[in-house]
Amino acid sequence: MAFVPPPNQVGIPLPQMPQNPAILNDIAHAHQYLDGRSGNVVQNPATDQEVGLAEVYKNALIFQCAPGSVGPPWLQAFQLQIQQNFQQIVHDIAGIRNDIALLRQEQPILLANSQAGTKGLLYNPVQNGWVLLAAPNPANRDELLTFTQHQCIASANALGLPSLPPHTLIIDRR
DSSP: OOOOOOOOOOOOOOOOOOOSSHHHHHHHHHHHHHHHHHHSSSSSOOHHHHHHHHHHHHHHHHHHHHSOOOOOEEEEEEEEHHHEEEEHHHHHHHHHHHHHHHHHHHHHHHHHHHHHHSSSSBBOSSSSOOOBBOTTSSHHHHHHHHHHHHHHHHHHHHHHHOOOOOOOOOOHHO
């Protein structure tokens, strides 16, 4: 993008049009132009707006010419933090996608088990496919209701469920 030097009321000649992209000579010309505008205090002083526009013009050329990222250190640290946060978000989204895929596999089985009658067979929610529960797990709800604390713990371990506190009531383990 080519930048155009801002006009002035002071009568200082405009620098030549910069190349596209800007080169170091263009920056030197912009600097001289800015010095001429801000230093002309005897006859027609430049307004603050004119000096500001010349400064913006010079800095635009510098940013266009500079290799890599240019900016104050706090901005570079801020950009790094944004990139790290973005990477963490991408990582979290990938984890959420995996969780959703797992839920899509388990949900039909969990739903079938929750709707099974007292004598209906129960399926293993942690295995792929419709695999019936095998010992030490209960085959149906009636059998689950007769499980002792030790049988509940064995079933939970076989299913890979987290351990419950030692004094959890049997009704809560089922």
